[in-house]
Amino acid sequence: MIEVRDLVVERGRRRVLHGISCVVPAGSVTGLLGPSGSGKTTLIRAVVGVQIVRSGSVTVLGKPAGSAALRRSVGYVTQAPSVYADLSVRENARYFAALYGLGATEADQAVADVGLKDAAGQLVGNLSGGQRSRASLACAMIGKPQLLVLDEPTVGQDPVLRAELWGRFHALAAAGTTLLVSSHVMDEAGRCDRLLLIRDGLIIGDDTPAAIRADAGTDDLEEAFLRLIRSQQGAAA
Amino acid sequence: MIALATTGRILRQLRHDRRTVALLLVVPALLLTLLYFMYEDTPHTFDRIALIMLGIFPFTIMFLVTSIAMLRERTSGTLERLLTTPLRKTDLLFGYGLAFSLAAVVQGAVATGVAYGLLGLDTSASAGLILLIAVVDAVLGVAIGLLCSAFARTEFQAVQFLPVVVVPQILLCGLFVPRSQMAGWLQAISDVLPLTYAVDALGSAGATMWRDVTIVAGAAVVALILAAATLRRRTP
Numbered sequence: 001m002i003e004v005r006d007l008v009v010e011r012g013r014r015r016v017l018h019g020i021s022c023v024v025p026a027g028s029v030t031g032l033l034g035p036s037g038s039g040k041t042t043l044i045r046a047v048v049g050v051q052i053v054r055s056g057s058v059t060v061l062g063k064p065a066g067s068a069a070l071r072r073s074v075g076y077v078t079q080a081p082s083v084y085a086d087l088s089v090r091e092n093a094r095y096f097a098a099l100y101g102l103g104a105t106e107a108d109q110a111v112a113d114v115g116l117k118d119a120a121g122q123l124v125g126n127l128s129g130g131q132r133s134r135a136s137l138a139c140a141m142i143g144k145p146q147l148l149v150l151d152e153p154t155v156g157q158d159p160v161l162r163a164e165l166w167g168r169f170h171a172l173a174a175a176g177t178t179l180l181v182s183s184h185v186m187d188e189a190g191r192c193d194r195l196l197l198i199r200d201g202l203i204i205g206d207d208t209p210a211a212i213r214a215d216a217g218t219d220d221l222e223e224a225f226l227r228l229i230r231s232q233q234g235a236a237a
Numbered sequence: 238m239i240a241l242a243t244t245g246r247i248l249r250q251l252r253h254d255r256r257t258v259a260l261l262l263v264v265p266a267l268l269l270t271l272l273y274f275m276y277e278d279t280p281h282t283f284d285r286i287a288l289i290m291l292g293i294f295p296f297t298i299m300f301l302v303t304s305i306a307m308l309r310e311r312t313s314g315t316l317e318r319l320l321t322t323p324l325r326k327t328d329l330l331f332g333y334g335l336a337f338s339l340a341a342v343v344q345g346a347v348a349t350g351v352a353y354g355l356l357g358l359d360t361s362a363s364a365g366l367i368l369l370i371a372v373v374d375a376v377l378g379v380a381i382g383l384l385c386s387a388f389a390r391t392e393f394q395a396v397q398f399l400p401v402v403v404v405p406q407i408l409l410c411g412l413f414v415p416r417s418q419m420a421g422w423l424q425a426i427s428d429v430l431p432l433t434y435a436v437d438a439l440g441s442a443g444a445t446m447w448r449d450v451t452i453v454a455g456a457a458v459v460a461l462i463l464a465a466a467t468l469r470r471r472t473p
């Protein structure tokens with residue numbers, strides 16, 4: 001589904017990704033986890049084809065990332081909610097629906113799906129932070145893309161909504177959608193089918209949560225992540 | 238289709254911003270009224286200057302509005318997202334061009350209505366033709382605004398393009414000094430600035446006017462093509 005090979009990215013004269021290789025399998029929820037500044041957004045931008053890359057390749061659905069044919073099949077939610085603050089939730093959704101040749105029904109459905117039915121007529125600028133990022137999420141889900149790339153979609157959501165959103169992600173995956181979801185909250189890692197652990201622009205773990213727990217010899221994913229970091233540092237030293 | 242949806246979206250955004258709409262519609266008419274009282278005793282001067290202003294106002298205002306709107310699209314992240322959807326760059330630029338041109342039609346209608354109806358503006362060309370030229374001038378402003386916004390990272394920078402890109406064109410278009418009285422090299426510069434033809438069109442008739450309008454429209458198309466070329470899907 002997604003194949004990243006030897007990806008090197010430089011941003012502002014600094015090397016941010018140092019030759020990353022990984023594979024995201026189809027029909028699953030893959031979590032991209034790592035500390036702030038580790039390169040999650042940069043990797044995601046490379047996958048959706050808006051990042052200038054230095055070298056290496058990113059292939060999505062068998063085509064180079066960002067190619068025109070992929071724009072119908074890839075949905076992208078940026079980290080900062082990218083919806084129009086001076087439009088209502090409904091107007092935003094209908095505009096993004098129109099970009100995929102879809103109508104008001106699909107747009108309104110997506111708004112309801114993220115739990116914003118009652119706020120549909122409200123200006124996005126007047127929404128709470130969590131509502132705003134759900135409005136942004138709704139706009140990406142409208143086209144029923146084969147690949148959904150979500151950059152920290154659950155930030156600022158309460159536990160109930162978070163559980164609901166993860167339920168929806170898994171329902172989508174069960175229906176064949178592939179999801180790449182970034183997060184820096186470790187308690188979300190356990191909800192993923194697979195994990196990519198990234199640190200300082202390097203992938204330090206690429207496995208199922210169960211295997212990562214087993215390898216590190218702990219049930220706590222956060223602790224497992226820390227042990228992985230320590231063992232990498234040990235190897236480097 | 239996508240371009241039209243984009244036009245609709247931009248107009249809807251504008252509609253939610255009542256104050257901007259009010260300013261867009263009222264300010265040119267108010268400034269013309271101010272000119273009227275400034276030149277109360279010399280109606281011919283008023284006729285000359287007001288006519289030129291009917292071209293300069295829409296150009297300047299639409300330039301500013303468009304470059305800020307496009308910059309917002311960039312800084313809010315919506316541009317990055319739009320460029321991952323089936324929307325083509327030309328859909329976006331055409332969407333902006335059409336939306337603000339429609340706004341310019343309404344703005345121009347109010348301004349020419351006030352100028353001819355209330356202030357007794359007297360020109361050789363008909364009010365309808367003047368409105369048409371004013372709208373073409375606005376389209377030029379939109380196109381140059383879209384192009385310039387590609388070179389601005391912040392609102393402060395975008396606003397600075399007004400003195401850099403717009404003011405020299407206003408100074409050299411023949412409003413202050415007739416072009417025939419300018420030094421040769423100033424005339425040469427003025428010859429390659431599109432606003433010169435926008436203003437020239439207002440004061441001429443027949444074939445010359447249509448030639449000028451064609452040049453302005455051509456400059457707008459060139460600016461739009463350059464804007465499309467400078468709009469990058471991939472950014473650092």
Ligand SMILES: Nc1ncnc2c1ncn2[C@@H]1O[C@H](COP(=O)(O)OP(=O)(O)OP(=O)(O)O)[C@@H](O)[C@H]1O
Binds near residue numbers: 016036041
């Ligand atoms: N536009 C930019 N220009 C220069 N450097 C940048 C730019 N954007 C990000 N960086 C740098 O690239 C590195 C990776 O940033 P990135 O946004 O990918 O991190 P992240 O893992 O998404 O972090 P967070 O969890 O805080 O969102 C950081 O060190 C950051 O400072």
Ligand SMILES: [Mg+2]
Binds near residue numbers: 040042151
């Ligand atoms: Mg990030």
